[in-house]
Amino acid sequence: MHKILLVEDDARLASLVQSFLQQQGFEVRLESRGDTVAAACQSFAPDLLILDLMLPGMDGFTVCRTIRAWFQAPILMLTAKQSDIDQVLGLELGADDYVIKPVEPRVLLARVNALLRRTQAASKSDNQELQFGKLKLNNSAREAHYGAELVELTSYEFDLLWMLAKHAGQTVKREAIHKQIIGREYDGLDRTVDVRVSHLRRKLNDNADTPFRIKTVWGKGYLFVADAWND
């Protein structure tokens, strides 16, 4: 059963959509203000976010831009704004779909399902173990081994390594690391993540001058290299 967070300030429409989606078997939570969406995403952890654009507190575009850095699930913008410019803007800000009101319930449902189908297929298995060459990570014991040897990591070092390894081959943004592991918004100045990466690199015998295991992607974030763990 999928969880949907519906952000809509028109109470009548909101309850209509909510009950329709609930009839289709979704668990739907309502939010009527823009400035509370981020908190709701964290506590409710929806599989899909349906976002109106004209909202009290904070407009939908701003909401989208704010949470996109760390919020992984698809965002469907549902709005009365018909202009192409708004549509392009919405999609470029990270929305996955943009639907113009009024919309046939069946169409909305089909689009919701299409988004969930796509993300579900992409979602990774929540394995408790990961292995890359000689590096073995065990998330239930929270231990890292290199060959036979135990690599002693602190709690947060392990969290960081696990998160990077989970996304092996793709760059992970600082914002996402901050939000997920530290649980705080990234203000653009905080160097905590850098320091942890630096510690991690030292313990893993990587060097920052020419890193080959955990790379820095300038202006983007950090990248775990999958095939660099064989000696």
Place this chain on the structure above:
Amino acid sequence: MHKILLVEDDARLASLVQSFLQQQGFEVRLESRGDTVAAACQSFAPDLLILDLMLPGMDGFTVCRTIRAWFQAPILMLTAKQSDIDQVLGLELGADDYVIKPVEPRVLLARVNALLRRTQAASKSDNQELQFGKLKLNNSAREAHYGAELVELTSYEFDLLWMLAKHAGQTVKREAIHKQIIGREYDGLDRTVDVRVSHLRRKLNDNADTPFRIKTVWGKGYLFVADAWND
């Protein structure tokens, strides 16, 4: 960068969309019949399929149903059929988006990008390796090797080289490079891309001590020469 298979039987419209997408840095292949799409998907292995519904040979719905079982990349249906029923049917058959013609090019582009953004994480299609003679590019490690030697590139330089190499043998416009790598519109005066190409040429020549592999196509852009990397 990304490969798009465009299936459209109206030749004039097809070539319009094709050239527009090519200008945006996509590699676009055209298909005008429905019954040849499956074969084209296998040989061309596109990252995205844009599918018209009314096609000679086999209609778009049937194509979609046929290939969906094994074809992983997103499918965008682009059609003149406006009815909600068709839209719901298309999405339920496995399409990821359904866009009604006529459509603003910018809107189409935004939706294409949204789909690619969402699937990029899951698919390994862009985490490939490219090799031209002694030059080997690894996009998941973001490394370039010339023979056994590592060519040290900055993040920007790697992105640029990767983009040029992906389009080996065809000229890439400054506009496309600007848009794709800097993420902003090209104003026609900015020399930034030139400067970066110059840096890249130096780094590739220093290590190789051989003539240019990245050619300038006067008035058009830059061209990566595929068969010039053997010494």
Place this chain on the structure above:
DNA sequence: AGCTGCTTTTTATAAACTGCTAAAGTATCG
């Protein structure tokens, strides 16, 4: 409570990278 040792964050600074511009020279086009 106070002490201790370890972990984590903050601070500070150097270094590297990006985006842009200027300028002088070179190449191409009509």
Place this chain on the structure above:
DNA sequence: CGATACTTTAGCAGTTTATAAAAAGCAGCT
């Protein structure tokens, strides 16, 4: 030829990153 487009070098301002070291936080212990 002049006009236009491109290459290269140099440089600057602003941004981003690495890391040492100091400060703060947090168990567990007496």
